[in-house]
Amino acid sequence: xxxxxxxxxxxRIRYDATSYTAYRLDANLSxxxxxxxxxxxxxxNPRTIQFAQELRDQVLPGAATDRRAQEVQLVNAVLEHxxxxxxxxxxxxxxxxxxxxxxxxxxxGSDSASTMPRPSCS
Amino acid sequence: MRLLEVPARVVTGYQGGEQNPVDGFMTVRQSxxxxxxxxxxxxxxxxxxxxxxVVAPVRIQSGAGEVARQAGRGSTATGTxxxxxxALRYNWEAVENSWNQWVLTYSLExxxxxxxxxxxxxxxxxxxxxxxxSWASCLPGSRSSRCDRDxxxxxxxxxxxxxxxxxxxxxxxxxxxxxxxxxxxxxxxxGRRRREAGAPSARPLRAAALRPxxxxxxxxxxxxxxxxxxxxPAPPQSxxxxxxxxxxxxxxxxxxxxxxxxxxxxxxxxxVQQFVEELAATHGFDRARLERWLRDARYSASVxxxxxxxxxxxxxxxxxxxxxxxxxxxxxxxxxFWQTHRAALARAEEEYGVPAEIxxxxxxxxxxxxxxxxxxxxxxxxxTLTFDYLRRADFYRAEFIEFLLLAREQRRxxxxxxxxxAGAIGLPQFMPGSxxxxxxxxxxxxxxxxxxxxxxxxxxxANFLVGHGxxxxxxxxxxxxxxxxxxxxxxxxxxxxRHGPRHCRQASAPRHCCRSIPP
Numbered sequence: 001x002x003x004x005x006x007x008x009x010x011x012r013i014r015y016d017a018t019s020y021t022a023y024r025l026d027a028n029l030s031x032x033x034x035x036x037x038x039x040x041x042x043x044x045n046p047r048t049i050q051f052a053q054e055l056r057d058q059v060l061p062g063a064a065t066d067r068r069a070q071e072v073q074l075v076n077a078v079l080e081h082x083x084x085x086x087x088x089x090x091x092x093x094x095x096x097x098x099x100x101x102x103x104x105x106x107x108x109g110s111d112s113a114s115t116m117p118r119p120s121c122s
Numbered sequence: 123m124r125l126l127e128v129p130a131r132v133v134t135g136y137q138g139g140e141q142n143p144v145d146g147f148m149t150v151r152q153s154x155x156x157x158x159x160x161x162x163x164x165x166x167x168x169x170x171x172x173x174x175x176v177v178a179p180v181r182i183q184s185g186a187g188e189v190a191r192q193a194g195r196g197s198t199a200t201g202t203x204x205x206x207x208x209a210l211r212y213n214w215e216a217v218e219n220s221w222n223q224w225v226l227t228y229s230l231e232x233x234x235x236x237x238x239x240x241x242x243x244x245x246x247x248x249x250x251x252x253x254x255x256s257w258a259s260c261l262p263g264s265r266s267s268r269c270d271r272d273x274x275x276x277x278x279x280x281x282x283x284x285x286x287x288x289x290x291x292x293x294x295x296x297x298x299x300x301x302x303x304x305x306x307x308x309x310x311x312x313g314r315r316r317r318e319a320g321a322p323s324a325r326p327l328r329a330a331a332l333r334p335x336x337x338x339x340x341x342x343x344x345x346x347x348x349x350x351x352x353x354x355p356a357p358p359q360s361x362x363x364x365x366x367x368x369x370x371x372x373x374x375x376x377x378x379x380x381x382x383x384x385x386x387x388x389x390x391x392x393x394v395q396q397f398v399e400e401l402a403a404t405h406g407f408d409r410a411r412l413e414r415w416l417r418d419a420r421y422s423a424s425v426x427x428x429x430x431x432x433x434x435x436x437x438x439x440x441x442x443x444x445x446x447x448x449x450x451x452x453x454x455x456x457x458x459f460w461q462t463h464r465a466a467l468a469r470a471e472e473e474y475g476v477p478a479e480i481x482x483x484x485x486x487x488x489x490x491x492x493x494x495x496x497x498x499x500x501x502x503x504x505x506t507l508t509f510d511y512l513r514r515a516d517f518y519r520a521e522f523i524e525f526l527l528l529a530r531e532q533r534r535x536x537x538x539x540x541x542x543x544a545g546a547i548g549l550p551q552f553m554p555g556s557x558x559x560x561x562x563x564x565x566x567x568x569x570x571x572x573x574x575x576x577x578x579x580x581x582x583x584a585n586f587l588v589g590h591g592x593x594x595x596x597x598x599x600x601x602x603x604x605x606x607x608x609x610x611x612x613x614x615x616x617x618x619x620r621h622g623p624r625h626c627r628q629a630s631a632p633r634h635c636c637r638s639i640p641p
Binding site: 006012027028029033034036039040049053055056067068071072074075078087089091 | 123124126127129130131153161164165167171173174176177186190428430432441445450
C-alpha cells in the first residue's frame, strides 16, 4: 500500500485517511501471485540458507501435514529463535562489533530498527 | 521466511507516537519509524509478524521513546525528558499544530468556502479589504506561482513581522467593513479602464473584474501593497515576502471575514464577451441567455489544479498496476454490469460488431461501471478551462461550444450537467463533442443520456469505437501489451481460447481502436 501524489509535493498538504486495525488483506492470492513473495536473490546468505534448512528439518518432521499448520509452526519456530537467541534491540548507532557476534548476536539498530537476522547472526 | 517457502515481505511504516496532552493530537516522528514483516497464510492473508515484539516488547508497547529512556540516554530524538521541558514542548507543539491547521493550510479554497458558508444576507456587499486583496495579491503572475505554495512558505521567522502587519491590516479591514466599497472608487474606475484596454493576462483581469479597486485600497491600508496592475508581470519576490502577505491576509480573513456577494468572474471580461458574440453570430444563441449562464458559472481552482500535467513517474510496473487495478471488487462490478446489461451489450455486439467485453472494459476503466462519473459542474469546468487555463484553451473553447450546442439539442439547462474535472460526461466519459458525434439513443427514449442510461452509454461506446476503426476483428490485437505473457488480464486470456487470435483489418488500427476515449 502506498499513497502516490499526482505531482511534486512542494507545500504542506493535508489528507484524510482511515485506519483499519482489524483487516484481512489479499486472503485469496493465487499461487502465481504468491510466487512474487518467495523470490530471493541467488547466491547470497549461505548461513541463513543453512539455518533455514536446519529449522525446517527440526520443525517439519513433527509437524502436521496440513500446509497451513506447517507454516504457522515455522513462523513460531523463527519467533522462538529470536526470543531465545539473546537478540537485542537498540536505537544506538554503534559500529558493528565482530567479536560480540558469534553467540550473543545483537541486531544493530537504527531508528527504523528491524530485528531481521543478519547473515552473520544465524 | 521465504527460505522456508512461506511468502513474506518487509513492511515499513511507523509504530507508536506520542499523544500531546494539551490538544490530544498524536505526534508521529521519524524516530517512530519501524520495520516489520508480514507472512501470508492461507485463508488469513497477510499476517503481521514483528520479531521486535519478542526481542524488545517495550518497543511495541511503549514506543521508541521508552526504549531510549531505558537505554539511559535520558533524551530521545524529540528532546529532553525533564518534566517541565516536556510540558513546554507539548505546549509549543500544540501551538505549532494550531498554526499548521488554521493558518498554513488556511488556503484560498478554504477561505472561499468560509465566505460561501457565511453566505450573505442580501445587500451585504463588503468583504474585508484585506481578505479580498489577499486574493488579488495572489493573482498577478499566478499562472506560475500558486497561492497555496505561498501559504506554506511562511515560517516562524516571519511571525513577529507578520503579526504586526496583521494588526495593521485588521484595523484597515475593519474600517473598510464599516464603510464598504466607497473608499476605492478611483480603483473601480481604474479596473474598468484596464478591462476596456484589454489587458492580456486573464486571471488578474478576472481579479479586477471581481473586486474592482482593491489593489490601491490595499496599498493604503496594508503595509505591503499588492501589485495591482494586472498588465505587469509580478515583480520577483521571495517566498517569505509572499508568505508574509498571505499571512496577514489569513489573519485578517479569520478576524473580519465577511461574505462577498457572489458575482460572476466571467461576464464583463472582453474575451468572454467575444465568445458570446461569436456564439450568437455563428450558432444563433441568444446573447442574454448566454450571459445568464455565464453569470452563474464559477471559476474552479480545483479544476485548474487537477488539470496540471502529472509529474512523470517513469515506466510503471504493469504487474503491480494490474494487481492494484484489477482487484476482485472491480472484476465483480464488471461481471455485475455485464449481467445487468447483457441484453444491451448483446445488441451492441450484434449491431456494431464490437465485442461486449471491450464495451464493458471501457466503461469500467472510465467510471468504474458508472460509480465515479465526476461531480464537477460541467459549465464551471468549461469556463475555467476556456478562460483561465490557457494550456489547452483552444481545445476547451471548441468543446465549450459543443457543450452549449449539446445542451440546446438536448433541451437541457447547461447548469444541470455534471461530470469530470476535464469536462467528460456520463458512464463512458465522453466529451460533449463526442456525445454529439458518436452518442446514440440506444434505449429508444428519443434522447441521449450517457449518465442516466447505461444502455445509451453502451450503444455510444460501440458506435464511437466503430467510428474509430474498431470491430470484432481487432479483438485481441488491440490489448495493451504487457511485458510478461503471464501478466495478461486473466479474464481476457480465458476468452482468447474460445475466439482465437484475431487481427485488425487496417494496419494502423490497433494503436487507436478500442483504446481510448479522448480526454
